[in-house]
Amino acid sequence: SSSANRQDAKRGLLERLANGPVIGDGSFVITLEKRGYVEAGAWTPEAVLQYPEAVKQLHREFLRAGSDVMQTFTFYSSDDKLCLSGDNLDKTETINCENLNNVACDLAKEVANEGDALVAGGISPVPGYVEEKGKEFVMSEFNKQMKVFKEKGVDFVLAEFFAHIEETEWAIEAMRQLDIPIACSMRIGPAGDLSGVTPQECAVRMAKAGADVVGINCNYDPFICLDTMKMMKEALEEAGITSCHLMAQPVGWHTHELRDDVRGYTALPEFPFSMEPRLLTRTDASKFAREAFNLGVRYIGGCCGFEPYHIRAIAEELAPERGVFPPGKDKSEGYASLKKSVFKRQWERGSRQYWEDLIPAAGREKVKLLAQLDESE
Numbered sequence: 001s002s003s004a005n006r007q008d009a010k011r012g013l014l015e016r017l018a019n020g021p022v023i024g025d026g027s028f029v030i031t032l033e034k035r036g037y038v039e040a041g042a043w044t045p046e047a048v049l050q051y052p053e054a055v056k057q058l059h060r061e062f063l064r065a066g067s068d069v070m071q072t073f074t075f076y077s078s079d080d081k082l083c084l085s086g087d088n089l090d091k092t093e094t095i096n097c098e099n100l101n102n103v104a105c106d107l108a109k110e111v112a113n114e115g116d117a118l119v120a121g122g123i124s125p126v127p128g129y130v131e132e133k134g135k136e137f138v139m140s141e142f143n144k145q146m147k148v149f150k151e152k153g154v155d156f157v158l159a160e161f162f163a164h165i166e167e168t169e170w171a172i173e174a175m176r177q178l179d180i181p182i183a184c185s186m187r188i189g190p191a192g193d194l195s196g197v198t199p200q201e202c203a204v205r206m207a208k209a210g211a212d213v214v215g216i217n218c219n220y221d222p223f224i225c226l227d228t229m230k231m232m233k234e235a236l237e238e239a240g241i242t243s244c245h246l247m248a249q250p251v252g253w254h255t256h257e258l259r260d261d262v263r264g265y266t267a268l269p270e271f272p273f274s275m276e277p278r279l280l281t282r283t284d285a286s287k288f289a290r291e292a293f294n295l296g297v298r299y300i301g302g303c304c305g306f307e308p309y310h311i312r313a314i315a316e317e318l319a320p321e322r323g324v325f326p327p328g329k330d331k332s333e334g335y336a337s338l339k340k341s342v343f344k345r346q347w348e349r350g351s352r353q354y355w356e357d358l359i360p361a362a363g364r365e366k367v368k369l370l371a372q373l374d375e376s377e
């Protein structure tokens with residue numbers, strides 16, 4: 001019966017959250033663009049239909065890194081978004097929301113079953129919302145995905161990258177039709193959403209709309225994200241909402257300038273083709289994981305820029321809490337692996353302290369200084 005299914009589904013995500021951290025996955029469109037399977041600008045997931053092996057490979061890398069969740073690669077897969085993907089997209093009927101979501105569920109499920117991961121059906125903002133096409137239009141786009149997720153029997157649904165609390169509430173309303181756990185994250189920082197609603201109010205409204213897990217994804221680095229999560233946590237407590245879990249999936253770059261900027265990381269001049277100097281190290285990822293866990297966040301993953309090795313750092317940091325190391329432990333003993341080097345100087349780097357004390361250079365300072373010197377001489 002549906003309640004039994006609900007109970008099974010509930011035990012999956014909610015039981016895991018109750019017993020310790022759930023490790024999310026990481027960056028898809030940004031990572032697959034670097035690998036040549038997604039086109040920048042459009043950032044749409046047609047690779048699901050065109051290059052399924054490339055999508056499965058990335059799922060497998062996150063599984064091996066320790067992700068407990070295989071999120072369907074269905075970000076920006078509403079029909080009104082896919083049709084904006086320019087003429088590189090063959091306009092045949094194969095690349096549309098329904099077909100893409102069907103195959104994406106198969107890919108995520110196949111890899112999830114190679115390990116002990118859950119399948120999350122992923123939804124994201126519909127362009128029709130900001131184009132003021134109204135609730136009926138937006139809900140009809142969400143419902144195309146809900147229909148597939150129901151047929152495919154995903155373990156839970158996850159709404160991400162929402163910038164307006166109203167559209168987020170509509171997404172939760174759509175997800176409630178499936179009677180399985182709901183995770184919901186907005187792309188907001190301390191300055192709140194694009195409608196001027198505070199993070200505190202956003203958290204309470206997501207919970208009241210029916211989300212089982214609420215939080216943040218994308219737009220800001222882990223440390224700005226945690227400041228915002230603290231605001232959300234306190235607001236939920238003040239509202240007497242204790243049943244909601246917290247989730248955090250920040251970007252994998254340092255974005256300290258953006259703390260009070262509602263636009264987030266895509267507003268940086270380096271986005272998208274020169275973000276490399278800002279990339280988090282695995283030590284940054286470990287620090288984020290520990291601070292998130294200490295704050296009470298139990299769904300801990302990453303968004304754009306978070307590569308599998310960043311997720312591995314999270315899974316290794318929280319191994320004591322989880323009681324298990326990631327499947328890829330045969331090729332990583334954390335920093336201790338360096339003890340196996342033939343170079344003696346690597347051995348001293350086989351400690352957490354070395355990497356926590358290091359302020360990594362971007363390697364460009366010298367180039368810039370030399371250029372200035374030339375000018376001044």
Ligand SMILES: N[C@@H](CCSCCCCC(=O)O)C(=O)O
Pocket residue numbers: 026027028029030041042043075160161218266303304
């Ligand atoms: N789960 C998704 C989240 C993507 S968040 C934002 C991607 C860029 C959006 C844009 O610049 O239009 C993914 O990892 O690709």
Ligand SMILES: [Zn+2]
Pocket residue numbers: 217218219303304
């Ligand atoms: Zn993102």
